[in-house]
Amino acid sequence: MKRFALFLLLGCALSSTSLANDEARIARLSAAHQALAQRMIRFIEHADTKYFGRIEALNGSLPTERLTQATDYSDFDVLVTRGAVIEKAGRMVSVSKKASPGRGDGELVWGRFYSLDFHPKTPLVGMLHATVVLQFFVDGSAGVGGWLDVLPGTRIEADLQELKTLTDAHFAAHDKDPSLYRRLVCKGTHDTIAEFRRQPSCSGVSFYGPPVYRDDTGKSYAFVEELFEQFVDTYLDIVERRADDTFTDADLAAQDKMRKTWLIDQLFSDPFSSKIVPFEVWSFANVPPVIKF
Numbered sequence: 001m002k003r004f005a006l007f008l009l010l011g012c013a014l015s016s017t018s019l020a021n022d023e024a025r026i027a028r029l030s031a032a033h034q035a036l037a038q039r040m041i042r043f044i045e046h047a048d049t050k051y052f053g054r055i056e057a058l059n060g061s062l063p064t065e066r067l068t069q070a071t072d073y074s075d076f077d078v079l080v081t082r083g084a085v086i087e088k089a090g091r092m093v094s095v096s097k098k099a100s101p102g103r104g105d106g107e108l109v110w111g112r113f114y115s116l117d118f119h120p121k122t123p124l125v126g127m128l129h130a131t132v133v134l135q136f137f138v139d140g141s142a143g144v145g146g147w148l149d150v151l152p153g154t155r156i157e158a159d160l161q162e163l164k165t166l167t168d169a170h171f172a173a174h175d176k177d178p179s180l181y182r183r184l185v186c187k188g189t190h191d192t193i194a195e196f197r198r199q200p201s202c203s204g205v206s207f208y209g210p211p212v213y214r215d216d217t218g219k220s221y222a223f224v225e226e227l228f229e230q231f232v233d234t235y236l237d238i239v240e241r242r243a244d245d246t247f248t249d250a251d252l253a254a255q256d257k258m259r260k261t262w263l264i265d266q267l268f269s270d271p272f273s274s275k276i277v278p279f280e281v282w283s284f285a286n287v288p289p290v291i292k293f
Helices: 003-010 016-027 031-059 157-173 179-187 217-242 249-268 271-275 279-286
Strands: 064-070 074-082 086-096 108-120 127-137 142-151
Touching: 016 031, 016 086, 016 108, 031 074, 031 086, 031 108, 031 127, 031 217, 064 279, 074 279, 086 279, 108 217, 108 279, 127 217, 127 249, 142 157, 142 179, 142 217, 142 249, 157 217, 249 271, 249 279
Parallel strands: none
Antiparallel strands: 064 074, 074 086, 086 108, 108 127, 127 142
């Protein structure tokens, strides 16, 4: 599929009213915050085209399913594709209308949430969960967040180390310490219900905590955006490399356990999927294609 045709296919399906309201919200921001909001919008368009293009190349086709839904908090646009190598890939865009509990205090002016959830067919590579969020508030404050990691079934340590190494290198290149953000990805936040917690590889990091640059929203957002792209790029490289490797019944059992654990996390542990995002939306976007009980 040509790039232009792919862009038309992936183009945002949100209503004209939602998009008009979004433009009005951007107009209320400072010049610096307007530039950041536009940067994130461009990044989402870029990531959609890039990653669905890669998935099409891996799967040999790009059938798509779409869901849009509005709540008091956000307008959601979810796109899903399925195939032989990436068994299911889900993308969610949330156009925020007011702050969700736990994701910033105060009156929200503009916000955007973007997530990718990839489920490879091979049990040798875990699922990807990758998110980035940017918010601006009436008082001029801003928030940046995100989550990047793999949830493995079978652990291939060399692959997970590859992701950890690129993550640590990104922090080192900016003279930053990843230790706090890695603890967050492993343990979650104070809202997390540990009993039902997902089991990440701890190769990546969570940015649902203090900003990387406490006095510079632009630098914090750029840091998360750049790592997001590096991490997803490398993850898909690993999927491609492992796609035809042989595996065992034990590998399939490990994948089944991981997929069930992710569903339990979303139902009972994650405070946003279980309380804020409608079941129809988050389940369509990120639940594995097959779950065994």
